[in-house]
Amino acid sequence: MVSVNAHDPERQEIVSRRTVLLGGGVSLLFAGIGARLYQLQIAEHQKYLDLAQNNQFNKRILTPLRGEIVDRFGAPLASNRKNFRVLLVPEQARDVDAALDKISQITPVSEDRRARILREIRRRGAFTPVQIADNLSWEDFSRINFQLPHLAGVLPDVGETRDYPYGAEAAFVIGYVGAVTERDLAAQESDDERTLLRQPGFKVGREGLERTYEKELRGGAGAMNVKINAHGRVIEEMADSAVPPVQGKTLALTIDAELQAHAMQVLSVPGERMPDEPQSAAAVVIDVVTGDILVLASTPAFNPNDFNVGINPELWKELNESPYKPLLNKPLSGVYPPGSTFKLISAVAAQRAGVKPSETAYCPGRMWYGNRYFHCWKRGGHGTVNMKDALKHSCDVYFYEIAKTLDIDLLAETARDFGLGQTYELGISGQQRGVVPDRDWKKQYFAGNPAQQPWFQGETLSCIIGQGYVTSTPLQLAVMAARVATGRAVRPRLVRAVGELVLPAPEAPLIDVDHDYLDIVRAGMNAVTNEWGTAARSRLEDEDWQMAGKTGTSQVYQITAEDRARGLQEPEDLPWARRDHALFVSYMPYENPRYACSVVVEHGIGGSRAAGPKARDIMKAVAEKDPASKQPLDPRTLARAPGPRES
Amino acid sequence: MSSIILPGRRRGVRDKFSRLHWPLIILLTMIAGAGVVTLYSVAEGNWEPWALKHGLRYVAALGLMVGIAMVPIRYWMALAYPIYFAALIALALTPLIGVVNMGARRWIEFGGLQFQPSEAMKIGLVLGLARYYHGLRAEQVSHILYLIPPTLMVAAPVGLIFIQPDLGTALLLGATGAIIIFVAGLSWRIGLAGILGGVAAAYGAYRFDILKEYQVNRILTFLDPERDPLGQGYHLLQSKIALGSGGLDGKGFMEGTQSQLKFLPEMQTDFIFTIFGEEFGFVGAIGLLLVYLAIIFTGLSIAMSTKLHFARLTTTGVVATFTLYVLINTGMVMGLAPVVGVPLPLVSYGGTVMLTIMAGFGFVMSAHVHRDQDMYRSGDSIG
Structure with missing residues (x-):
């Protein structure tokens, strides 16, 4: 062990000098933190107060377009079309039954459908919008939009739905899509996929190629920050921050x-x-x-x-019961x-x-x-x-x-x-x-x-x-x-x-x-x-x-x-x-x-x-x-x- | 008891008690009090699950601090290397016998208790380096040969923690080591070269995929928060909204709308400063920072006034660790530092960090209580 001078004035001096320097550096950094606090809490206070008081940010999932299925020359056998539909946010509607009554005056909602909607609300909770009617005509959709001030919690929406231009003619080649079930959700690998599948009206492949190539056809979800007011209504979309969804892959078939x-x-x-x-x-x-x-x-x-x-x-x-087994x-x-x-x-x-x-x-x-x-x-x-x-x-x-x-x-x-x-x-x-x-x-x-x-x-x-x-x-x-x-x-x-x-x-x-x-x-x-x-x-x-x-x-x-x-x-x-x-x-x-x-x-x-x-x-x-x-x-x-x- | 103390005789416990740095204890208690208040608010006005436990833990940790302070600093010096190497061995064993928690292997079990070797190393490294420089003459500090042991002493634990992986703690430990070496008197030229080398190493780590993807993302998001407006950037934006909307005097105790709406994750730990700032405003936040600064300056003044070289460096090291915690955490929630998961000392909920911090201040306090002792002459009367 090196012998050490007990009083050791030289070393003490160095340490003291460096400690003072350290204290100075720390003071500067604290001043920086303080300045940042000043910027956020005093200089830009109003901006953040507005953001906080009137708006909240929310993350919204952007559903991807499903990939198309085309024939050997590119003619679409399965594509997507606009779907005018009506969603309901149960929490905002308060009386769900009354809201459904009002909607059914414009477009009929069957008892069967109503039972299904109520079941879905129970399952998904009051926050999540549920789809109450879709594939509306432009006329009905316009009437609902017109009535909107009297329809609390009702959310008109233009979605996309699967379209099979050849109808029955290519049914067995393509298969079809259907609503998401609990089993579908359980089978997903990630929470992100589950979130996507929970989007109102989201469909997954049920039969045929639609089912087999579900992964390829589904595409990738995007996301966007939106500002919502205290009632949960979107008041601004932060398009700058959006991560666009990626459409599913196109499936090109050998079919003519x-x-x-x-x-x-x-x-x-x-x-x-x-x-x-x-x-x-x-x-x-x-x-x-x-x-x-x-x-x-x-x-x-x-x-x-x-x-x-x-x-x-x-x-x-x-x-199901036809002897000709369609x-x-x-x-x-x-x-x-x-x-x-x-x-x-x-x-x-x-x-x-x-x-x-x-x-x-x-x-x-x-x-x-x-x-x-x-x-x-x-x-x-x-x-x-x-x-x-x-x-x-x-x-x-x-x-x-x-x-x-x-x-x-x-x-x-x-x-x-x-x-x-x-x-x-x-x-x-x-x-x-x-x-x-x-x-x-x-x-x-x-x-x-x-x-x-x-x-x-x-x-x-x-x-x-x-x-x-x-x-x-x-x-x-x-x-x-x-x-x-x-x-x-x-x-x-x-x-x-x-x-x-x-x-x-x-x-x-x-x-x-x-x-x-x-x-x-x-x-x-x-x-x-x-x-x-x-x-x-x-x-x-x-x-x-x-x-x-x-x-x-x-x-x-x-x-x-x-x-x-x-x-x-x-x-x-x-x-x-x-x-x-x-x-x-x-x-x-x-x-x-x-x-x-x-x-x-x-x-x-x-x-x-x-x-x-x-x-x-x-x-x-x-x-x-x-x-x-x-x-x-x-x-x-x-x-x-x-x-x-x-x- | 006689006020005359014979040379070579140890002080009585009671006398030592009176020599404790009471203002420092009061300052630390103020910080912990702020923690209790904020945790009470985060739990929407409940003592459970955080506030009460936080207060009790502080009392226990304070006892530990005083306990450590009662032991002469030279005893601690004798234990410095053993403590360092014990921590290093525990750290090296972690990958082999550690418990996986939240995707990282950071904990080991010892006699039914779980502890984090990386936390113990925060103390161990400070003691070890201080002990090393205690044995060096001033002119030896910048000698390249004498620089090798401390470099290894820092690099070994930093590397082990880095591969756990715990980037935040590894950087914190590396910075603490660098500060001790700097205060010990390393020449500016070597220090500068070291910093450049560190930057080159960081770039190399990035280039050659040594960092995990999420770690790279955190750093890149820090450099450009717009990169990830929905993940890390989203939390940062929420944190800024909460702080900014607090304004000059804040929204008041338990009135923090943004925080109470749970827009932020980990409110009781990493983002607790945001809640404090939202509810108590600029005045409250600056006040809290001033208390922190007072603790830091008290610590540095203790370092300068103590006679034992080991005690001086230990104190500086503890204060440096504490300072880095405060700066990184507050910088993090305001978008000045990457979101690396560093808690705000004594305010954030969490027992291990509190124990580390208070144990550290135990050595600072011991240095203060035994400030007139040096290696060979203990128990000098100061009248």
Whole structure:
């Protein structure tokens, strides 16, 4: 330790000098604090007094515009429109019931709605404005504004609401938005998001792409300081301080809205012999090169605009109970036995098993197998047919002959290779897989019934013509047609771009199959439409757009001897729900395939009669427009329209 | 008792008691009283949950201060390094055994009690540095070799607290250390170079993302409050409105509309000066600042009048910490300093800081009581 001079005058002097300096510095800083106090409390006192006494600052959330959903050429399928609405601040209204009475003199507020409003007030507290009426006409909105001095706590407001310009025509592609629920709030990651969702009238995606892409479409909230007076009314907006909201990303789809609308219209045309029956049908058109879904149609459909404004209970009941299932997204969620359209797969599987296309079978109209007759659809039989003829005329017996020895697992593997028994990444939930039966599947399906677990060859006879356990969705059938046409494992897609990010087309590797096998299947399909086969009526005349197809009629109910005894002659005599489904798959042009299409008409009786002509009409429009030849929208060119906007 | 005190004999407790700096105690009590009054108002006229507890804590802390003052300052000098290193070890252990609270690991548990090693270090660093310079001759202070230990003594705890992360306390501690070294007599040239180095280090920390995003935001918001009109800027604006609307003589006790409307966060701690200023006006706020200034000058005069070098520097260090608290807090609520979460000493609610401050003044008081003692000759009669 260094020895230290006890008195140490030198060090004391330094410390004293420095301490005095320190005291001086501190005094200066305190003077600065004092000066600032003088500035705030004396010099600018009046300014702050005004701010304090008359006004308060409040932070207001600016809701973002929801991102648009557009078709492949930029036509809006879901956008936003002005929504004239009325909010109520319960605390300022004091008597909420009286306020609602007054409002309902101008625009009716139903009892149901009133109960909902009161519930919402209880839940959210007296401070938060609640929406009491929206989508008002300009006239009603003006009348409320005029009456405003007598309506305490009522807040007219121009908001934005979701608008679906194509209404029911694109309902199943887009889905719809709905009011925020407690569960939505609980699922949010941050308080900021929760605050945004609590804004009056805020909507979140409920179904379809609106739900799947909720995060991308929602956008980011902005905020603004506002001055409010003692009654909570905004008297000045501090626009300088505003952080503008950011609109949600635009979703650019593969859909061609024009063709979609056309397809919806074609599907709705009633059948020739059943003009009174609504058409419960589905159609899918895909670009076989890119996998782009151009049309995803389902009838009858609901109008998503009805959901957007809060669907009324009667309409909801009607939609739910209709036998034509207008809420079911039939192309993706409807499962149907593929019927004879499945023979495309059966023909490939047969060749894989060693059957030569030139080999023939004799069709007398039915075949005995096991302990019963298996019938051909043509009572009199087709006579001697080879593979191409069997496809062209859709001969069942030819395929029964093959099924006698065909391994079901090979048939199933081929079906999966061509797109059946699986779902696709489209961003729409509720897709069905359908059933591609094989030995494993049966074992699992009959887990509780060991006697039924082994595969019986007779079942292969049903399966090979697309009946029995086999089921599929219209989307899968369109994919099947596309894969037969190209020999590639085409994967469909629905979303082309999210915001400015253009998604790459899904990979479509060659299917591991001898491609000569496919040529004969294609030739068969060509014969169906162009060589007086089962769908000669659905032939496209345009030389450049020769369409190859395959009809299908899948049995829903087997007509019994009893039925016949009761005088049942024609399929039309059966009740609607028991009639056969009509199916048709096709692609075009035959030589250089670009588009594939599937049509399913529920209980439409005959593939060639009900489904084929619809496919022809849809494909004709597709051929005329040829959307694949046109440059699709570049999402980077979309102009964003931000700008602060009040909620 | 005899008034004649024999050399080498310790003073009686009673005699020491009479040598306490009573004006300083009165000034400190005035500040704590202002705290009780304001906390009562913040709670809308209730003793709960803050005012009563604040008063009781002050009484306890005052007892601690007097207790520390009764112990001869040279004993404290002997304990200086142990206290410093104990605090440093506790600080180093915090990341390992600490309790996470509000997203930062600042507390450790010791015998069922939680305490903040960073608070203990505020005392420890002052004592440690004072002890170090006590052993140096005047001409050694500016010698570069003798500058290394104190630099490390400051840098180690500052770094440890910085990574907790507690930017406010780290800066406070760094500044306190710098002031002690300055008062000890560091040459101006080295001091200036040190400041430039500090600025460069701060810029480096910013450039290389050492600071957390919220810390950078606080500093940037301080430099330009318009940057964030809805977050930090919003609180600052509310604070300015409350203060400014108070005017010359204030809105009166418990009449502070802005504060009572709860436009501000942390009213009982960081923004308490705003409430005081709104309710008691410019006159009240300046009055409070003058009391603070009186305490600071009393402290500095004690530093100058005490004989032991260690006591002089300890006193300056304690006063410096106290001063920084006052300046940063008041500057913060008026938009002159970043919102870093520094309380107003003895007014803001919070036991730990009060304990630190009063313990610190315990050493100041001990320096005063034993002002005539030096290293070798204790108990000089002063007649």
